[in-house]
Amino acid sequence: MALLEVEGLVKHFVARRSPFGRALAHVKAVDGVSFSLEAGKTLALVGESGCGKSTISRLVLRLIEPDAGTVRFNGRDLLSLDAGALRKFRREAQIIFQDPYASLNPRMTVGQILTEPLALHDLVPPAQRRDRVAEILRLVGLEPRLERRYPHEFSGGQRQRIAIARALAVEPKLIICDEPVSALDVSIRSQILNLLRELQDRLGLAYIFVSHDLAVVKHIADRVAVMNLGCIVEEADADALFAQPRHPYSRALLSAIPLPQPHAKRTKVVLQGEIPSALNPPAGCRFHTRCPFVIDRCRTEAPALTADGAGHATACHRVNELPSADTILPATAGFTPALAKLVAAFSRKTEGATLPGVGIQGARPTTT
Amino acid sequence: MSASPLIEIRDLRIRFHGDDGRITHAVDRVDLSVANGATLGLVGESGCGKSVTSLAIMGLLPKQTTEISGAIRFDGFDLLQAPDQTLRDLRGNRLAMIFQEPMTSLNPSFTIGDQIIETILRHRGGSRRSARERAIELLRRVHIPSPERRIDEYPHKLSGGMRQRVMIAMALACDPQLLIADEPTTALDVTLQAQILELMRELKAASGAAIILITHDLGVVAEVCDEVAVMYAGEIVERAPVNELFSAPQHPYTVGLLGSIPRLDHRAEQLATIEGMVPNMAQPPAGCRFAARCPFVLEACTRAPPPLMKISPGHVSRCIRAPLELLVS
Numbered sequence: 096m097a098l099l100e101v102e103g104l105v106k107h108f109v110a111r112r113s114p115f116g117r118a119l120a121h122v123k124a125v126d127g128v129s130f131s132l133e134a135g136k137t138l139a140l141v142g143e144s145g146c147g148k149s150t151i152s153r154l155v156l157r158l159i160e161p162d163a164g165t166v167r168f169n170g171r172d173l174l175s176l177d178a179g180a181l182r183k184f185r186r187e188a189q190i191i192f193q194d195p196y197a198s199l200n201p202r203m204t205v206g207q208i209l210t211e212p213l214a215l216h217d218l219v220p221p222a223q224r225r226d227r228v229a230e231i232l233r234l235v236g237l238e239p240r241l242e243r244r245y246p247h248e249f250s251g252g253q254r255q256r257i258a259i260a261r262a263l264a265v266e267p268k269l270i271i272c273d274e275p276v277s278a279l280d281v282s283i284r285s286q287i288l289n290l291l292r293e294l295q296d297r298l299g300l301a302y303i304f305v306s307h308d309l310a311v312v313k314h315i316a317d318r319v320a321v322m323n324l325g326c327i328v329e330e331a332d333a334d335a336l337f338a339q340p341r342h343p344y345s346r347a348l349l350s351a352i353p354l355p356q357p358h359a360k361r362t363k364v365v366l367q368g369e370i371p372s373a374l375n376p377p378a379g380c381r382f383h384t385r386c387p388f389v390i391d392r393c394r395t396e397a398p399a400l401t402a403d404g405a406g407h408a409t410a411c412h413r414v415n416e417l418p419s420a421d422t423i424l425p426a427t428a429g430f431t432p433a434l435a436k437l438v439a440a441f442s443r444k445t446e447g448a449t450l451p452g453v454g455i456q457g458a459r460p461t462t463t
Numbered sequence: 464m465s466a467s468p469l470i471e472i473r474d475l476r477i478r479f480h481g482d483d484g485r486i487t488h489a490v491d492r493v494d495l496s497v498a499n500g501a502t503l504g505l506v507g508e509s510g511c512g513k514s515v516t517s518l519a520i521m522g523l524l525p526k527q528t529t530e531i532s533g534a535i536r537f538d539g540f541d542l543l544q545a546p547d548q549t550l551r552d553l554r555g556n557r558l559a560m561i562f563q564e565p566m567t568s569l570n571p572s573f574t575i576g577d578q579i580i581e582t583i584l585r586h587r588g589g590s591r592r593s594a595r596e597r598a599i600e601l602l603r604r605v606h607i608p609s610p611e612r613r614i615d616e617y618p619h620k621l622s623g624g625m626r627q628r629v630m631i632a633m634a635l636a637c638d639p640q641l642l643i644a645d646e647p648t649t650a651l652d653v654t655l656q657a658q659i660l661e662l663m664r665e666l667k668a669a670s671g672a673a674i675i676l677i678t679h680d681l682g683v684v685a686e687v688c689d690e691v692a693v694m695y696a697g698e699i700v701e702r703a704p705v706n707e708l709f710s711a712p713q714h715p716y717t718v719g720l721l722g723s724i725p726r727l728d729h730r731a732e733q734l735a736t737i738e739g740m741v742p743n744m745a746q747p748p749a750g751c752r753f754a755a756r757c758p759f760v761l762e763a764c765t766r767a768p769p770p771l772m773k774i775s776p777g778h779v780s781r782c783i784r785a786p787l788e789l790l791v792s
Contacts, residue, residue: 143652250740280508281679285723285734307652310682314725314734337727351657353682354728355721357705365661366654369622429728430721431710436791438722441715441758442735 096170097131098268098301099155104128104164106150110374122373124150126325128164129400132318134268135295137302139312139333141348142322145373148305152271155303156188157181168269186216189262193274195254199246205232205257206242212264227264235260236290252283259290263298273305288315309352313337321345324373324381327400331407340420341409344382350423362422380412388413468496469673470520470641475533477515477524477697485745489515491697493533494771497641497690502667502674504688504705506681506720510741512697513677517643519543520675521560522550537641556586559634563646565626569618575602575629576614582636601632605662624655631662638670645677660687681724685709690777693717696742696752699771703778713780713787715757751782759784 105128107121125147132138140148153159155166157173166173168184176184192198199208209228213219219227229239235256246254255275262270272291276284292315294300306312312319313333320330321344329342340346347364354361366385371377377384383393392412402408411417430438477490490512497503505513518524520535522542535542537558540549554560562568570578579598580591587594595614602610605628618626627647634642644663648656664687667674676688684691685705692702693714701714712718722735739756742748748755750765757764763783771779774786784790 143654281681281720282508282723282737285725286736288725289733289736309653310725310727313727314731347654349727351653352727353656353660353680353686355681355685355709355724355726356728357685357709359685359728363657365657367658369624370652370654424727429726433711433788433791434709434718434721437712437718437787438735440791441718441722442733443758 098134098169099132099303100165100167101131101151101155102129102165102167104151104154104166105162106147106154106159107162120374123325123376124373125154125161126376128322128325128327130320130327130330132269132301132303134301135299136317137295137304137315139304139306139316139319140322141306141309141312141319143307143348143370145324145370146322147325147373148322149273152190152273152303152305156185156190156271158190182216186218186265187267188269188271189265189267190271190273191255191258191262191275194278195251195258196246196278198258199254199261201246204243204245205237208246208257208261209242209264212261216265218265231260231264234263234294236286250283251279252286255279255283255287256290259287259294263294266298267300269301269303271303271305274307275304276311277306277308284311291315309337309348321348324371324376326381326410327408328382328410329408330400330402332405335405335407337424340423341407341414341417342382342411343386343388343417346420346423347385354425354429356425356429359425360422361425364423380410388417468498469538471496471534471536472516472520473534473536475516475519475535476531477512477519478530480528480530487744488747489697489744490519491747492768493694493697493699495692495699495702497673497675499640499673500667500671501690502676502688504684504691505675505677505694506679506684506691507694508679508741510744511694513694514645516694517560517645517675517677520641520643521554521558522547552586555582555634556637557640558643559637559639559641560643560645561627561630561634561647563649565623565630565650566618568630569626571618574615574617575621579614579629579633579636582633586637597636598632601635602629604635604666605629605632606658607632624651624658627651627655627659628662631659631666635666635670639672641673641675643675643677646679647676648683649678649680656683663687681709681720693720696747697744698752698781700753700781701779702771703774707775707778711788713774713778713785714753714782715759715784715787716753718787719756759787759790 104125106125107123109118110122111120113119128151140151142148154161206228209231210224213224213227228242232239237256276287304315316333319333319336320327323344329345340349347366350364368385371384379395380393380398383389398410398412400408400410472493472495475490475493479487479489493516507513519531531543576598580594583594583597599610599614602614607613607628648659678684688705691705691708692699695716701717712721719735719737725734737756742752750767751769754760754764769781769783771781772785773779
């Protein structure tokens with residue numbers, strides 16, 4: 096049985112009301128989304144601004160209530176839980192947000208931030224809480240002595256480590272990572288991505304990884320769901336999706352990503368036009384206004400998400416008629432042999448030298 | 464590099480004086496040049512001085528708190544010595560800039576037409592009617608649909624991608640010789656980013672302007688730049704033709720950056736990480752500024768600041784251990 100099963104999830108936000116409070120317009124943020132996630136695996140939700148990926152992450156935690164659909168966690172229907180049972184569920188599912196500058200309370204020390212969940216869920220007797228905080232800090236690569244500091248004393252990457260530590264404090268089974276590295280510089284980003292992978296291996300965590308960055312998703316996800324305007328248009332194992340994207344929108348997304356490889360030989364699918372508004376999504380297939388392969392049927396009839404035998408699901412009428420997607424990503428590996436050697440030497444030496452993430456702004460980096 | 468570059472920066476140093484008396488060394492010993500029709504990528508992480516360098520070129524740094532030395536030569540002028548009046552004549556005319564945030568760089572209380580027309584009238588003169596025609600033409604060039612109608616709209620009516628296109632149209636209003644684009648696509652979704660990058664390539668081919676593209680995204684650099692300068696802690700640590708930088712980088716920081724990005728064309732179990740922190744720029748280290756984070760560090764690295772050393776024609780690195788191939792062979 097899957098850890099998380101989402102079925103027919105719908106969330107429409109009211110965008111405009113009449114003077115008497117009647118809803119006049121809705122933003123169809125999530126419109127019939129289904130997926131499941133196994134324990135210890137990572138499902139990535141990808142798509143552009145406004146596609147509904149963040150709304151799904153909040154629905155799955157029941158931070159907002161869906162209009163229709165079911166969310167089952169470990170077989171239990173989340174929507175039927177009362178307040179007490181819901182609080183128990185929150186122990187098992189946590190979230191990390193995009194902006195580590197906004198998601199930590201500036202008036203609490205790191206120790207207080209990490210003790211709060213332990214106290215709320217009464218997980219650890221008060222006398223042992225400090226030890227547990229030290230243990231969690233070490234787990235995310237921070238030194239226990241930093242417990243007395245305030246969030247403003249840390250860099251962005253370190254703050255994101257604290258946010259991860261807070262999520263881990265209650266020993267969850269599922270963590271929703273909502274654009275966890277988008278606000279970080281590239282060299283810091285790789286540290287956090289490595290940490291998330293390492294924690295998953297060690298603790299058997301399942302992740303829902305919400306991101307617009309497909310290179311990051313390729314690195315971290317087992318399965319990927321591509322979303323456009325509130326619907327999943329393609330869902331597949333990460334390797335399959337990146338090797339052969341099927342839906343025209345997935346292809347366009349993949350081909351739009353600039354590769355760090357000058358003069359890479361690849362086909363570009365540059366979409367024309369703007370992203371339609373979720374307030375008034377196009378009829379039929381919601382991608383038809385930008386799709387280079389559009390036919391009349393697409394304008395009237397919404398395609399269903401249908402899976403093939405290998406579990407690769409696509410919502411496109413023309414999925415079997417599209418040209419090959421071989422050249423969207425070049426097959427040749429990115430690094431020259433010389434560079435591969437250099438990067439390996441760079442990584443080996445840094446790993447041997449210091450533990451990740453020790454040290455703090457204004458203080459000397461310390462070796463442990 | 465051709466004999467006379469369009470813009471040439473020599474030994475640029477920029478210091479900020481803080482309220483508390485602290486002096487931040489934002490930019491140090493920067494040498495750069497860009498030839499007509501070339502695109503230079505200026506790459507680095509937050510706080511490395513890339514945006515400050517571009518603001519210095521435009522003369523947009525606050526005079527009271529900034530100390531600048533060196534020279535920025537643009538077509539016979541030294542921009543650092545030029546009087547304000549000269550700078551005002553150059554800016555928006557022969558020097559143009561696009562900023563990262565199209566939301567905040569347009570004035571919300573004027574229509575986009577007013578804002579483009581203002582630029583044209585200031586630098587080119589002529590009648591308002593002909594300026595309006597030119598504005599419509601510019602909007603068409605940046606692929607804004609029905610520009611005759613859009614020109615009378617206010618910025619809030621446009622999406623992020625459209626606003627960035629308006630910014631580009633405004634920057635192009637007087638056919639600039641040098642266009643500085645500071646993270647022009649960072650706030651945009653990938654499909655829009657692809658459109659804007661395509662547009663910049665098109666415009667460069669059409670007008671032959673030189674472009675300085677400031678970005679943290681090495682993918683964007685690989686797609687549009689001819690030459691790349693990597694900045695770290697206020698200094699240029701490596702400068703190379705784009706192919707060479709991506710195939711045989713000669714500074715450990717560049718190696719770390721290239722190894723740390725997840726790639727679509729390459730699978731790595733573990734990404735490279737650059738440990739430690741950027742040095743405190745109020746007291747920059749005496750030796751190499753990357754030494755504390757560098758896996759290839761030697762004792763000599765911490766003693767004196769390394770010079771920019773020539774590795775091959777057009778390729779320089781501020782690392783005494785270059786060429787780096789020798790370290791792994």
